[in-house]
Amino acid sequence: MDRPRAVLAARQAVRGALESRTVLVACSGGSDSLALALALSAEAQSAGVSPRAITVDHGLLPGSDTRARDLVERLSALMPARAVRIDAAGTEGPEGSARTGRYAAIADEARRLGGPALVLLGHTMDDQAETVLMGLGRGSGPRSIAGMRPTGYLPGTTDVPFARPFLNLTRSELRQACTEWGWQWWDDPSNSSEGPWRTADGGPLRRSAVRDRALPELSRALGQDVRGALARTAGLLQEDLDCLDDLAHTALGEALDGEVLLLASLRPHHRAIRTRIIRSWLLAQGARAGELTAWHVNAVDRLVEGETGKRIDVPGLRVRRTRDRLERHVE
Incomplete structure (x- = not known):
């Protein structure tokens, strides 16, 4: 029997990213990262890689420790998994501090596994479109509009490689893949514009507002789903900016005395x-x-x-x- 389409798309995307002996998937239990873990598990043996999983408990929502333990138990049926608790308090606000702490914990785990391990992140076409639109709104320059890179090193590191295999897949496709695999994901209320986290002025977190309000309205205004167009714009800009950066790097060496x-x-x-x-x-x-x-x-x-x-x-x-x-x- 043919594999379901969404499952096949997820597996193909992950297959193209596997180039390290040990691969660590960062899984929150949401649909995107859960599909990533499931696809890694399905591809690991044929790719000759050793899969591992980590979930980061930020301790910001009631019952987060229980959810983390339950997720580790579920993931352990696929691969060795562990939960790490972090202190997300900081000066960057709840979203920024949680992100910084999360990446630090993932990097530590990747190094602990040796190599360090290649980290897989579950960002999607939706996430890329949100990033591009937020960059446009801030007027923060072409590098911001170029969005997230498909590969690189984890923020704050120069030694922990990562890959984002799902930047060309939508969140709805990955939810369909989870359904086809028979796994239920968790919807984090913090990701909703009506969620518990608010900005200093009492409004929704900016990314949540872009996700729930701005992107749907822009799609309706233009009469088409803009996520793919924004993601393609990011990819084109990345190529151009990388070329300019390479030229500038060479020129810097020539200009230095x-x-x-x-x-x-x-x-x-x-x-x-x-x-x-x-x-x-x-x-x-x-x-x-x-x-x-x-x-x-x-x-x-x-x-x-x-x-x-x-x-x-x-x-x-x-x-x-x-x-x-x-x-x-x-x-």
Whole structure:
């Protein structure tokens, strides 16, 4: 008998991501990550990989410890699984602090398994569309609009690889796959715009509002489902931005003289390359990444044709232009 279509799509997506001996799936019990665990289990033996699962208990909702234990028990029928409890309190708000703590716990587990293990994340086309739309709304630049990468290293690490096999599949497809597999998922109320977490002004969390309100309204206004179009836009932008970043990386090496940037090497470059060179240099000199904005980079870029001796303050350091170079200024 033919395999159900949604199950086959999920398995094919995961099959293409398996390239490591040990693979760790991050599973919350929601439909997306549950389908990911089920697909990994189905593909592991033929791919010659050792599957493992982790669920992170953020301790933010009543009964979260019980749900985590129940999920581990269910997943243990497929592969070795464990739950990790984290303290999600922090300065980034409930959503941001939970994300930071979750990635740290997953990274620790991947390292514990050796290698480190390849981490599979269950982000979908829906998540990608939400990310693109939020980036557009914030006006935060092309890298934000490019959305989530299909592969890379976990946030905050340079050694823990991840893959997102489901960026071309929708949440509804993965729910169908779970149904076809005969597994029930858990709907986290925190993911709803009517859920318990609120912003400082009492409104719904931004991503939840985009998911439940903005994307459906935009689709209705345009007369088509915009999720695929937004996800394709992200993929096209990623290719272009990666090309520009590669060019800028090469140009940075040519423009450096020790710790300073030579103006003669900066000037010939298009501004799209030049500002990337400047940003990379500022970060290497100690600028604070979370506070460094396009305004700061543009201000330093204006020094390239500005007055000798002029200085610009950016988060974490002061930059000075001399006759032929940009350098970090120390009083």
